[in-house]
Amino acid sequence: MITVQGLSHCYKKGGPAAVKDASFEIAKGEVLGFLGPSGAGKSTTQGVLTGLLPLQTGQVNVAGFDMRHPKRELYNLLGVSFEQSNVYAKLTALENLQFYAGLFDVPTEDPMKLLALVGLDHVARKRTGEFSKGMKHRLTFARSLINKPDVWFLDEPTTGLDPAIAHDIKGIIREKNQKGATIFLTTHNMQVADELCHRVAFIVDGEIRLIDSPRNLKLQYGERVVEVEHTADGALKTERMSLSAREDQQRLNHLLEQGTVQTMHTKEATLEEIFIAVTGRGLS
Amino acid sequence: MKKTWSLFLQDIRLSLQGLYFYMEIIIAVVFVAVMLFVVPDSFSRTETRHVYLELPAPLRSVVVGELEASGATIVLANSLAELEQSMQKDRMSSGLVVSQDGAWLRLEVVLQGHESEQTRALLQATVEGAMLEGVPGLTGRTVTTVLVPNAPRLSDRDSLIPVYLTINVALMGLFIIAAYIFLDKEEGVIRALAVSPLSTGQYLVSKMLLMLFMGLVNSVVVVALLRGGLANYPWLIALVVASNLFGSALGLLIASYFNSMVQAMEVLYTAMIVLMFASYSYLMPSFSPWWVRILPTYSMLFAFREVLFENGNVNLMLIAIVQLAVLGMLAFALAHARYKRTITV
Numbered sequence: 001m002i003t004v005q006g007l008s009h010c011y012k013k014g015g016p017a018a019v020k021d022a023s024f025e026i027a028k029g030e031v032l033g034f035l036g037p038s039g040a041g042k043s044t045t046q047g048v049l050t051g052l053l054p055l056q057t058g059q060v061n062v063a064g065f066d067m068r069h070p071k072r073e074l075y076n077l078l079g080v081s082f083e084q085s086n087v088y089a090k091l092t093a094l095e096n097l098q099f100y101a102g103l104f105d106v107p108t109e110d111p112m113k114l115l116a117l118v119g120l121d122h123v124a125r126k127r128t129g130e131f132s133k134g135m136k137h138r139l140t141f142a143r144s145l146i147n148k149p150d151v152w153f154l155d156e157p158t159t160g161l162d163p164a165i166a167h168d169i170k171g172i173i174r175e176k177n178q179k180g181a182t183i184f185l186t187t188h189n190m191q192v193a194d195e196l197c198h199r200v201a202f203i204v205d206g207e208i209r210l211i212d213s214p215r216n217l218k219l220q221y222g223e224r225v226v227e228v229e230h231t232a233d234g235a236l237k238t239e240r241m242s243l244s245a246r247e248d249q250q251r252l253n254h255l256l257e258q259g260t261v262q263t264m265h266t267k268e269a270t271l272e273e274i275f276i277a278v279t280g281r282g283l284s
Numbered sequence: 285m286k287k288t289w290s291l292f293l294q295d296i297r298l299s300l301q302g303l304y305f306y307m308e309i310i311i312a313v314v315f316v317a318v319m320l321f322v323v324p325d326s327f328s329r330t331e332t333r334h335v336y337l338e339l340p341a342p343l344r345s346v347v348v349g350e351l352e353a354s355g356a357t358i359v360l361a362n363s364l365a366e367l368e369q370s371m372q373k374d375r376m377s378s379g380l381v382v383s384q385d386g387a388w389l390r391l392e393v394v395l396q397g398h399e400s401e402q403t404r405a406l407l408q409a410t411v412e413g414a415m416l417e418g419v420p421g422l423t424g425r426t427v428t429t430v431l432v433p434n435a436p437r438l439s440d441r442d443s444l445i446p447v448y449l450t451i452n453v454a455l456m457g458l459f460i461i462a463a464y465i466f467l468d469k470e471e472g473v474i475r476a477l478a479v480s481p482l483s484t485g486q487y488l489v490s491k492m493l494l495m496l497f498m499g500l501v502n503s504v505v506v507v508a509l510l511r512g513g514l515a516n517y518p519w520l521i522a523l524v525v526a527s528n529l530f531g532s533a534l535g536l537l538i539a540s541y542f543n544s545m546v547q548a549m550e551v552l553y554t555a556m557i558v559l560m561f562a563s564y565s566y567l568m569p570s571f572s573p574w575w576v577r578i579l580p581t582y583s584m585l586f587a588f589r590e591v592l593f594e595n596g597n598v599n600l601m602l603i604a605i606v607q608l609a610v611l612g613m614l615a616f617a618l619a620h621a622r623y624k625r626t627i628t629v
Binding site for chain 1 (some may be wrong): 288302471481482625
């Protein structure tokens, strides 16, 4: 659905490249997470893929359209949710969506249905200038769904949202993906990426360092360890045991047979730990 | 077209919720009120003329009668010294000493000293003319002819309408359209529109339609209230469309080189000042160097004057409309090419 070959982008002629020789593909119905710290080149890549920035070097094809000269029809297939909310402050939430729906040549979603989906139906007729940051963010997210997009670009979709709403937003993303949407998700939140993405790409200083599925990365970079809490002599003890060491396997069986185990967690590496291990850099 | 119209209606809705639209209406109404109740129909003032007559009584009354008939306010002095004293108190007045020199009538024009050569000659001719007309036995040799008898003429007050239309209908768009674009950029709305099927051209045209709508409302309100049925409205609308297109497109082109209103302000302001030099030529025809005559606003001003008549000069109006439309389209094409590359960068 998206093919990127040798993409590079400079903001100033002769200046440093914000993205260097990036190449990747996203299959139809796949969710690719683009992970990296601020200034890594995530938004620049998304900017070129959505046509907001001109394609300078390389080849980019999105939904069958060459991004060197993107045609306007492409945008009937695309949805873009921005990190910075950008809605008309003087219009109500409903007016914002109704206006935006009028710009498409394809059947669009019912604006009220979308507002209900993101929990804004009760303020549908309120001017968005009076909205909180989180509400504006949800409206921007809802607007990106108005044309029932086949390819969906999400930039930090859960940033600034409270956990309950972030949970709902993740649910919507999963549902749309299950219905066939291809998703390019830009985030520095590893937990969101882990939950939603089929594959993740680590990008640092404009370069993609690694692309793989979260599961493969954890298997490759994580330790197969179990953390067990159990009682011994009336006291609560915690032990870490390797699943691959024979001695630890026997010890774990012994504890299970004794019935003294209180809690037990597998301790595979998190995406954040893998990111640091691969790039040598943190995410913040 | 559907998308442009949708965005245009959207912009109308937004402008109705802001102050600018109402400011335009208020400015138009205030302008009309000032024109009707403050600005006089004619700017020429009644001249005061101090006169000292060294004449016998019969001739005296004839001369005074002729001078009063000229429309000037006559103040008679009893001596030359008194005449000079009176003139010093009123620096805009002039003086006249009339005496008899045998069979000759001697006229001595006394001026303040600040008058131009043209004014001096004109004053002298006026006085001589008045005497020649009125004194028995004397006839004038000056003959005046006109090319168009009963030619329509604007009052001094209505002559200001073209200046208002040029500033508020044509050139104000230069600033306002730039402000709208920068506002959309600052709010980030332009990025949302850029990832919709709306093209850059449709976006720019919708902004220009908004400027045109406001220009039409403003101009029709002003002209209808000040000229009523005396103006030619189809030509007025055509000229407003062309001049508004020119102003808006130029504003777009200038704004395309900058990232914020603050950065663009200096160039926009300079452009407006240069274009408004044409109004000096319009109000003072003696100042009309070639570089002013080639400004698009020069023909715009004179064409706006013609549309205020029912039967204005069609050639003048047509030439201005074509010139402004062509320049406007050229500026729009350049602005469009630039915005296609830079509007979201």
